[in-house]
Amino acid sequence: MRVIFLGPPGAGKGTQAKRTQERFRIPQLSTGDLLRAAVKAGSPLGQKARTFMDAGQLVPDDLVVALIVERMKQPDCGNGFILDGFPRTAGQAQALEAELKKAGAPIDMVINFAIDPERLIERLTGRRICPNGHGEYHIRFQPPKVEGKCDVCGEALVHRPDDHEDRIRTRMEAYTRDTEPLIGFYRSRGVLQSVDAESEIGAVTKAIDAALGAVR
Numbered sequence: 001m002r003v004i005f006l007g008p009p010g011a012g013k014g015t016q017a018k019r020t021q022e023r024f025r026i027p028q029l030s031t032g033d034l035l036r037a038a039v040k041a042g043s044p045l046g047q048k049a050r051t052f053m054d055a056g057q058l059v060p061d062d063l064v065v066a067l068i069v070e071r072m073k074q075p076d077c078g079n080g081f082i083l084d085g086f087p088r089t090a091g092q093a094q095a096l097e098a099e100l101k102k103a104g105a106p107i108d109m110v111i112n113f114a115i116d117p118e119r120l121i122e123r124l125t126g127r128r129i130c131p132n133g134h135g136e137y138h139i140r141f142q143p144p145k146v147e148g149k150c151d152v153c154g155e156a157l158v159h160r161p162d163d164h165e166d167r168i169r170t171r172m173e174a175y176t177r178d179t180e181p182l183i184g185f186y187r188s189r190g191v192l193q194s195v196d197a198e199s200e201i202g203a204v205t206k207a208i209d210a211a212l213g214a215v216r
Helices: 011-024 031-041 045-052 059-072 092-102 117-125 165-179 181-190 201-213
Strands: 002-006 083-084 110-113 127-129 136-138 192-196
Touching: 002 011, 002 181, 011 083, 011 110, 011 201, 031 059, 045 059, 059 092, 092 136, 092 181, 110 181, 110 201, 117 127, 117 165, 181 192, 192 201
Parallel strands: 002 083, 002 110, 110 192
Antiparallel strands: 127 136
């Protein structure tokens, strides 16, 4: 079962990907992790990627797709995989589709995390993180017992720069421009299924399970 999680930053894709990989026993593939691993291993693809990364340039789409295709041949991908954060553009989606078609392993389903942009901004701007890795809180939806302090270690919670409204809106604009068109792209392929990402985490998990259960 080869799955893509599609949606704006902060919609809950990462959280649900971790839950899905545990239940369905399929790995979550991160393109960033794949690139770093390939470079560290010194593989032919990794060496090519390194020339771009060392120059501070984006790694070309065809090279990233080749890494994904190479990775999905490993034994733990025998039952499929989850892609979260890729593809992000129509060009990436087309390149991925072409290579997976050659490999005889097309995408089975794309889960679209539907959420109102203003609701998403409220969710992200209220997020606070423990600097010692003891989890995250929300000033409205999941406040700490003592305002501004981690329940576990008592350290002051951090409001990350990426969770400030101006940066969130910039990321949302990029998503709307570059990635949102993929909803139509995958709908035309007959593989798109949307879930209400504004629901409680457990409810979103159940909706994903129901959607994926139909293609098993």
